[in-house]
Amino acid sequence: MRSTDTIRNFCIIAHVDHGKTTLSDRLLELTSTVELRNMKEQLLDSMDLERERGITIKSHPVSMIYQKDKEDYLFNLIDTPGHVDFSYEVSRSLAACEGALLLIDAAQGIEAQTVANAHLAVAQGLEVIPVINKVDLPSAEPERIMEQLEDVLAIPAEEAILASAKSGIGLPEIIRAVIDRVPSPRWLDEKGTRALVFDCIYDAFKGVICYVRVFSGELKQGSSISFMGSDVKTQIKEVGRFSPHMVAEDSLSGGKVGYIVTGIRDVADVKLGDTVTRMDDMAGEMLPGYKEVRPMVFSGIYPLDTSDYEKLKASVAKLRLNDAAFVYQSESSAALGFGFRCGFLGLLHMEIIQERLRREYDLDIISTYPSVIYRLRKTDGTEMEIDNPVFFPDASEIEWIEEPMIKATVHTPNDSIGDMLALISEKRGICQQTETIDTSRVMITARLPLNEILVDFNDRLKSLTHGYGSMDYEPDGYEQSDLVRMEILVNGEPIEAFSSIVHRQKAETRGRALCGKLKDLLPKQLFKVAIQAAVNGKFVARETLSAMRKDVTAKCYGGDISRKRKLLEKQKEGKKRMKQIGSVSIPQEAFVQVLRSSQD
Template identity: 50%
Template sequence: MKNIRNFCIIAHIDHGKSTLADRLLDFTKSVTERERKEQLLDTMDLERERGITIKSHAIQMVYNYKGEDFVFNLIDTPGHVDFSYEVSRSIAACEGALLIVDAAQSIQAQTISNLYLALENDLEIIPVLNKVDLLSASPDEVTDDIVDLIGCHREDVIRASAKNGTGIEEILNAIVERIPPPKGDPDAPLRALVFDSVYNPFRGIETYFRVFDGSIKKGQQIKFVATGKNYSADEVGTLKLVQFPKKEIKAGDVGYLITGIKNAKEVKVGDTITDAENPTKNTVAGFEEVKPMVFAGIYPVETDEYEELRSAMEKLQLNDASLVFAPESSAALGFGFRCGFLGMLHLEIIQERLEREFDMVVITTVPNVSYNAFTLKDRDTAIIVSNPTDLPEPSYLDRVEEPFIKASIITKSGYVGPVMSLCIEKRGQITNQTYLTQDRVELSFDMPLAEIVFDFYDRLKTVSKGYASFDYSPIGMRKSKLVKVDLLLNGNSVDALSALLHADNAYDIGKRICEKLKELIPRQQFDIPIQAAIGAKIIARETVKALRKDVTAKCYGGDISRKRKLLEKQKKGKKRMRQVGNVEIPQEAFMAVLKLND
């Protein structure tokens, strides 16, 4: 065990984690010339197209240090705030972390957030200053920032350039010297933590684990503690670029396990694997339960594909444990699922993955957050409202509480004004303003989570010319003045389009939604009124005009009353048509609310 090092790479988005991981693999000769490519560990097409890491990826390397071979288990993690759950799981399986900071962009919000995650788990931090070769880099100033943040010595910060391969050997040496070897008892009963899993259509579920005590052998009878079920370890091995089967994985090491499990519900990320005959007494403290921030309904376009969608969601949940879903039904869309996501990018990625990996075309409803409602009958018991249709009638309602977050925004001092006005527009209250350096400011706000769900991140990047970075943490529920805005099409309420909004913004947003829907809903043979209502009060209205057929074309010449009679007859027909008429809603309409500012 003394020759094993488990570490992860943490950083803000786009600070060069994946490129550094590529260089470490090259330097340790873990990949051949033929296998080399950019973003080697990012296996999804989506990751390559967008240039971001979505999933954390584990890989094993062997490094010779002073004539002795060391086994490195590296986990490359995502940098976007929406995938911070992936980072927390990777950290639970490691003893050390490489903290990467871009020499041109300095410390960003997610850098600090990930650093705190690592420190909570008592990880050894190795600070690395990346991209020192850039003309815009200011290595000395950023080194000072890192020293202030971590409290290390200046000489502890390793200067590197993942693009050029500078400083890679120093990083590998530091991993051996500074990161402690894993602790654990090789002779104790098996105790291993499941930190990831993936569905393989041919072999069932592949489980990725880290052994803390004992060892796991091929053919051994093992038990998953959370589900209490026993299985046989058909294959165990280590994770190189391809899977590398072995007879045994010992304490301190990371590996994969194939048991032939086909049912996605039987594997839970964060679970403990132990020996079936001699189980361990103390399970591994997994990671905290995921707290979804954004809720949206996902429905199949064809209602008879509901079961296929359920199976696809279960397989996706295996690979992405932060996805939470429960069945629900809607009068407009039939049967589907209410899903919880960590943010809007997460929602977008899940929708893309359902389409690409499982050929499921889905309709996504307007995202919202979950609220607590209290009725006049019982003012102490909260009703959790994650769908606007669950909100009790206004006459029974005592109060509604909405989730608030503490937002931390780091930006250049020149953009403080626009950033502050954006946050105040989003009902934010400034709580702190700290100058990290002469040119960089950290702003702290208390804001409602619902306000940052839609377009906040994009607008923040726009007003700060891309310089602001953003991170948030929940701070609990607060009382708020919320109203439910219903949308009526042709007099019928469409439950999938209703939304919970703050009373001050309800009129404005209701009006804009009506205008947007007027553009998106196709014209029919009759007038379609689009109305936004709070309870029985209509607050906005637009009308999609009817397609008019020229019935008077055959009346040429003669008395005008003949034309009038025909038009009156047409009017009656249109009225009758409207009473039984069904309005078809295109898929774009359900996401119209997200694009109100376009």
């Protein structure tokens, strides 16, 4: 049995696109874990979407054996996502390690997620090894990055390793630092068997497969186990390690990272961050840091063709099995038919899920305007949470309403600071602090409503900073706000699908924009149609769709003008009668166009 002194559990953390997956590839090559003929770029990114976008969406563990001084070292590496939406997944991966390689791009420097991930690692008590990557780029400035390391993260510059994951520069130094600086596995002597579930996937044949880090005790095939957080009990069907594909083994002992096949059929029974313990060697308490993953952004997903509803139902169920952070429940809309109300960790998570539905399950879908969870208290004292404008009560029944807030950290070049502060102010945010990182970059800390950053904030941030800005955010409680439900009426009839919850100050602007879009998209009727935006029964915006006009005087050749006037009066009366009894049916294409354009 391998001595635990030669086991090193570490992960790679960084901002998006700073070279985490490329470094993983080089380490796999250096340790000969994967034969060169089977090697390909982004080996640990198994999803087409990950390879295309160059981002990691799921954590990928791999076990490698490296020989130094005739001694075999077991490296358990976890490649983590870099985007803010997956920060809970990153924190679980960090909890499974003793050390972290903090990758920093030598050209771009310290970004928002670099700071957030470094703080997460320090909070978990990990040994952080800074690696300045891409030093072979012509635009690389390693000296400037070393200064940033000391100023922003308070990490001594001499600890940094200069490397290039693409060309292999600095790899021996990284391996040496992992062996020398990362401690051997902790908590081995604790009583009872304890293993942390840091990820899970669903297999059609094997059921739920949990990715685990064993802290104390041993997990074997046939062991009866219990999940301490959800109190679910089951038996282990198979245990093994990642190399990088799953390889079955007899057991997983303390300090090791691997997988267990549980036979559980519902991923909802397994929670990320939960602790697994053996029934015949029960642990007294769970491993620290477990919390429920709560969605922050909600959106309705509907099939474009209503006959695809059953297919969509099966598809979201399968996605839920592979992504425990994605939640959904069925709902119906008068305009769009049957669909699902879905909850996501953030906008990128929402985008990824929708893209996977389109690609992996071949579905044409339309999503409604994203919204967040609002809390309100009614005048009768009852409190409720709302994520859908349809359930918004009448204004006279509301005592107060609160919206979720976020604390955002924005990294921006010096010359864009004025534009960024204007954008934060426009989005109802308050700038709390500005901090100079170096001669060319500034870090802004601001508090904003989550609802305001949902659609175009990131796009505008990138355009204002010419692509050099970055943002990280975390939830920051709730705050009372003057929010109202805005309805869109067509010919006096409210259209439920276009209702939204907005701040009172922004109701008029958003109402005008929606009415203008509808005016362009709705087919003309034989009578004038009023398109109005209303808040609490008061109209804040209006557009008029002109009537299709038939020239009733065309058959009059000459003659008295009174004949023409008589015909026009008769037409006017007819249109008046028609308007009283006529109804405007809105084609589904118009709904689809409005919902699509409101998200662009």
